Amino acid sequence: MSARPAAIATLLDLPKPYLLFLGDTREPGYAKTAFGLRDWAPELCIGEFALTEDTVSTGLKRLSPAAAYAQGARAVVIGVANYGGVILPSWLDSLVEALASGLDIISGMHSPLSSVPALREAADRHGRRLIDVRKPPASIPVATGARRTGRRLLTVGTDCALGKKYTALSLTREFAARGVDAEFRATGQTGILIAGRGIPMDAVVADFEAGAAELLSPDAAADHWDIIEGQGSLFHPAFAAVSLGLLHGSQPDIVVVCHQPGRTTMSGLPDYPVPSLEDTIDMTLRLGRRTNPSIRCAGISLNTAHLDEAERRQAFDIAERSLGLPAADPMRPGAALDALVDSCLRAN
Amino acid sequence: MSARPAAIATLLDLPKPYLLFLGDTREPGYAKTAFGLRDWAPELCIGEFALTEDTVSTGLKRLSPAAAYAQGARAVVIGVANYGGVILPSWLDSLVEALASGLDIISGMHSPLSSVPALREAADRHGRRLIDVRKPPASIPVATGARRTGRRLLTVGTDCALGKKYTALSLTREFAARGVDAEFRATGQTGILIAGRGIPMDAVVADFEAGAAELLSPDAAADHWDIIEGQGSLFHPAFAAVSLGLLHGSQPDIVVVCHQPGRTTMSGLPDYPVPSLEDTIDMTLRLGRRTNPSIRCAGISLNTAHLDEAERRQAFDIAERSLGLPAADPMRPGAALDALVDSCLRAN
Structure with missing residues (x-):
């Protein structure tokens, strides 16, 4: 009717x-x-x-x-x-x-x-x-929350604009280099151009945000990985709705938390401090468990372009010691990045 | 340019x-x-x-x-x-x-x-x-996160469709009956018709969700209350993005958590259990603190239409004893509702 x-x-x-x-x-x-x-x-x-x-x-x-x-x-x-x-x-x-x-x-x-x-x-x-590419596809359905086959990684961040897309692209490349069947899933304009497809998650109507994320990474083979580009931050006063819909709909098995050492306030919001890595991991896992109870944090992606080698080494050490998780800068291949990829690929 | x-x-x-x-x-x-x-x-x-x-x-x-x-x-x-x-x-x-x-x-x-x-x-x-009234206004700005003057109450829920609008309308009426300057702020179609204005929050593009909530309850006199109609649930796999954007942008001083005793699974999602009142309060306050550090939960609104008087009394008792907060059914004026309003109106 x-x-x-x-x-x-x-x-x-x-x-x-x-x-x-x-x-x-x-x-x-x-x-x-x-x-x-x-x-x-x-x-x-x-x-x-x-x-x-x-x-x-x-x-x-x-x-x-x-x-x-x-x-x-x-x-x-x-x-x-x-x-x-x-x-x-x-x-x-x-x-x-x-x-x-x-x-x-x-x-x-x-x-x-x-x-x-x-x-x-x-x-x-x-x-x-x-x-x-800023215009989302038509007829996005409401999310069902039903579990999908295949494996998923979502990059999340302590803030906007600090490397979530770059991290997802790098991890896709590293996974592929190890012979793992992995696909980058784009959620922003530049990512969509790179992937040749995707959904601009920030332009989706809120009621369909999680549904769009479900559409973005559909059922797949058991050993296939979708590496999903994160958006915003659960702690961003303007954009957290995008981040939560993407988290719920993506149902990630693992998250990699992206952070820029030394950034103290949120982009464009000098009154809002950047949350700690601990709080970001804890909140992401608590909320993410709703649609994937076995979600875990596999490690930390640090944007260290502005640091010298000693500062970089120190930033990795602090993150690894306090969190017990591997930390790497995906711009810098090497042992640290290998350890992060190892952690991503071990069974949940 | x-x-x-x-x-x-x-x-x-x-x-x-x-x-x-x-x-x-x-x-x-x-x-x-x-x-x-x-x-x-x-x-x-x-x-x-x-x-x-x-x-x-x-x-x-x-x-x-x-x-x-x-x-x-x-x-x-x-x-x-x-x-x-x-x-x-x-x-x-x-x-x-x-x-x-x-x-x-x-x-x-x-x-x-x-x-x-x-x-x-x-x-x-x-x-x-x-x-x-399903069509949001044009040109909604991105949220600024800046604190606004006046006081705000947001109704939140363990699930969709269990009384968040009704609770907000009832509390507006009760506040007004005590001489408090209070205004109902509508976020859904029926609420907008009742108020004569508002924003259909579920139809707003996700990037502007919190911005729409900021627009909905602007700066006001220090003793003015905006009583904001909640939407969805932070635990709903499809609609949590709407709920979080509304929470962040509303910057509520207090929340009243709405619940239907006996409802065990989320509306339309038999695989998803309804969260506990404890978890709902804890998550709401943790996330809400980001834009209003003094947020508190003032009490519980129970939808008890399907219960008899003994069951109703028991539902109030359980909620009050386990949470230490007043519980009432806004459909039933009386001592319980008075206690809930008292709790709302005490200083944060």
Whole structure:
């Protein structure tokens, strides 16, 4: 009797491989998305598309949209950002050319691609898609809480923006290097571009947050690992709802807690202290037990880019001694990272 | 440099008073919204609008839309539900008549009013609004975590659908009866109709969930109480994200925990046991302390409609003895409810 269509929800699934659009950007800091894709998804990157000679470069082949299409590319990805998060007028002719060449356009920018009339019209004319990776898929179901097969790791954090995505990507790579069947599961814009699919968890309606996380890491083979990119922090006064829905719906067997030694207050909130690793582990396990009673913390991922070698060694020691868990910086392969991966892979 | 309009977010604020639309509904169980409005917001209800003689009645005056408008009504509220949550074809002429008479239409049904072409066209023609209370206001900001003035009470629950709205409404009434400046803050469809405004918290995008809760109970006079309708449960595998965002953003000074004695599993999830009152209080206070360090639990609201007097007395005793907190059923005024209100109103 319901009048709703019975749409089946799926992840965002992007057309690929990509041509990386760099516009006329001269500042490498504004091209982080392109560099991230080159580093983490080289198999998805056919080449780069720059508008001027002095545009930044990823080092990939410079190709026209038509040449990229001929070499297999199926989408152009906006690989640069600017302050307003908007498509610049100076980019329009080239993006229309990409659509005419058979490429879809993918963007993680703030303003939707379809808000630009010239792109909307060209996409209609050429039968191409404008894909905003900030927009979640339609028809996400309410979570069921039913246990799923396969194994899951979720990266969680004492705060936002301190390495949860990077840690998940690194662990996926390390698992794979040991012959473990592992897949990175993306929950944010950059992660979705790298994985070629995923769900932007912060843009999901709250009632469906845990349901989206269930959709993201479905039933799998018993020895398969989904390595899920965490979001926010259970202790963040603005974003904890995202973190809890993701934790409940992911039903992780293990969590790796990400932390930046020396950060004392939450990003953007100088009145809120960063919680301790102990409190973060305790709260995560208590809440996570609701949907996976055997959840455990496998170790700590420390973002130590700002520390020298002695300080780094000390940060690892403090974490390991006080928590009895391995600590490593995934940016620095070596014995510490091996020990963290060992801990992840031992049976629960 | 941002291209976004600087819209100012506000609560949904409904046109009022109301004419209650009953359609041709003969089954009182389908007219719960109308009965709830009659009971909890009599000052907002000008009369009822029924299509046939044998339609259910709220006991209010039967009025035509034109007569209701002449007596001050500014909106017709769909006060009945049906299985599909849709506007029935047999209602259309009457709803168009209401628009022509100067009334807006308000609905909490599942399918949006604007999805009915006849209503959309008539609303355009007469310059009237179609308002869906399931749709949150635009431009909700990210939460700041900044402490606000005034006092706040949030009802929380061991599960969904066991009396959080009813408890908040009852406590608002009891506070007011003692001369305390108190306002009910609505977070769900029925509550929003009763209050005439609010935010449907389950329909807010997760990143803005706590921000919506901050918007809902703004700075107020030091002795003013906002009594906030809770949603979901921190222990519900599907809806905990809503509950945590609402808890963080509400910054409650006190919580009242709502529970139904004898309910053993979560609504719709037979594999998930209902958490204990102890665990619910402990988790709520631990998480709530993040944005209000002086949060405390003032007492327990028990839904005892299904118990006889001896069982009810026993349920109160067990809760009070094990927790050291007053317990009452807000459906039953008396000494127990007075003790719960006393506990709410003592200084933190």
